[in-house]
Amino acid sequence: MTSPAPVLVLGAGPVGQTTALLLARWGLPVVVLDARPERDPVGSKAICQQRDVLDVWDAVDVGAEIARRGVTWTTARTFHRDAELFSFTFADRGRSPFPPFVNVSQCETEALLDERIAASPLVDVRWSHRVTGIDQDDDGVTVTCETPDGEVQLRGSHAVACPGPRSDALRSMLGLTFPGESFEDYFLICDIRTDLPGWETERRFYFDPEWNRGRQVLIHPCPDSTFRIDWQVPPHFDLAAEEAAGSLDRRIRQVIGDRPYEIVWKSVYRFHSRLVDRMRVGKVLVAGDAAHLVSPFGARGLNSGVLDAENAAWKIAFVRRGWAPEELLESYHAERHAAAQENIDVTTATMRFLVPRSEEEARHRLDVLERAATDPAARAQVDSGRLAEPFWYVDSPLTTPDPARPFPGRPARGDVPVPAPGVLVPDCPVTVPGRPEVVRLRQLAREGVTVLLGDDAPAPDLPGLGDLPVSVHRMRDLDPSGLLREALGARPDEVWVLRPDAHVAAVLTRSADVAPAVARLLARTVPTPVPA
Incomplete structure (x- = not known):
């Protein structure tokens, strides 16, 4: 008896892991392909997991454990210079067992998902498989990979392509364009282990603080007395030069004071806002950062990728099981492309408030921030990032x-x-x-x-x-x-x-x-x- 064709998942990041586990939950065999030789657990990366994403992960028996290991926060505070403008908490129309947001390292999330994958007889993960070709016909998808043992071809009924943001070659294979823009300013991230009493359950956003004049700082609590600090920094910021001059230590101490600290991880990055023209190409669905990039203010990157995974998985499963026609897959593009466009609209508005592109925009922002101290209507215009939500x-x-x-x-x-x-x-x-x-x-x-x-x-x-x-x-x-x-x-x-x-x-x-x-x-x- 011929074994049923697997679904091919291209990319073993958290979106690919989630897709594979959800497909297996519907009884489908899955082969996951990743170009890397192994998992690379470096840095906290995407830390902020939203309640409804934890709920999706709970369907594959990891949501509760991710929530348990993470830091729960329920309040978002926004400051202008040293004055708090407002704070808000998050609504729940039902009684979810999960908190609004949990902060936990992406590496820890990936490790928990890997444990579930290892326990699933339906999921086969193959590292060192770099995709070099994708071909489709009426019966399925053929993926060509370069491996240490030479070229191999794998056959599947469908594929979900989610290898992350650096997917230009794959998008080209699928005939996709990736229009959008890149923002000029850079951001410095430091994960710092220290003791900040009272900050453990809050997200804090500072506009124009004394210790980063003219720009912004975002502070998130993480497990193990660790805090993620994001500084907006000028174009062409040089982290090595900052460290050599002692400026990084001064920058950190302006936030945390004289208390001891340890830098766990640091990185400099630039934001992009891009969306593929199609998220379905025949029997291939494109998901996560391979399909859309947004600035991280609002935590809409990984959270939206996991919801891509759920949407793709149930639809492929229903087609494979004969419960729905192949046309159901077109609704993946209709729904998740609209969701991605919403995320781009929201995060682009945030970035334009954070990084004004003209003197007029800068004056408008300053006026809003100054009025927000006393005017509730002005507070509604302050944009420090609308946080992730299901579409x-x-x-x-x-x-x-x-x-x-x-x-x-x-x-x-x-x-x-x-x-x-x-x-x-x-x-x-x-x-x-x-x-x-x-x-x-x-x-x-x-x-x-x-x-x-x-x-x-x-x-x-x-x-x-x-x-x-x-x-x-x-x-x-x-x-x-x-x-x-x-x-x-x-x-x-x-x-x-x-x-x-x-x-x-x-x-x-x-x-x-x-x-x-x-x-x-x-x-x-x-x-x-x-x-x-």
């Missing part, structure tokens, strides 16, 4: 609109959208008879297509679904307390349809409309509903 698929071809729940647009800073079609469903405790391992709504939703019935909604007829994993539950049976209905804002006559990534696909009031909504979320031919 809302309200315009997706898989979403059935609900005129009674129009999407009001991007929510206020720190808030989350009101539940509606396209929005990630709030998490709530649930009880499923005979399923003690399922304790949260999103756990249930990530098992397939989930239909939630209000007290007065009749059970729908769902013919022709074959072995599609679909479950139907009455809300009061899942949660007699009423918290679930309250979190959703659900009426007794409504039916809520959830996607396998826990986004709301539809909110309906007629049982005859449920089958068409399920067909739509799978990119199947939509049956005509029975007239009312």
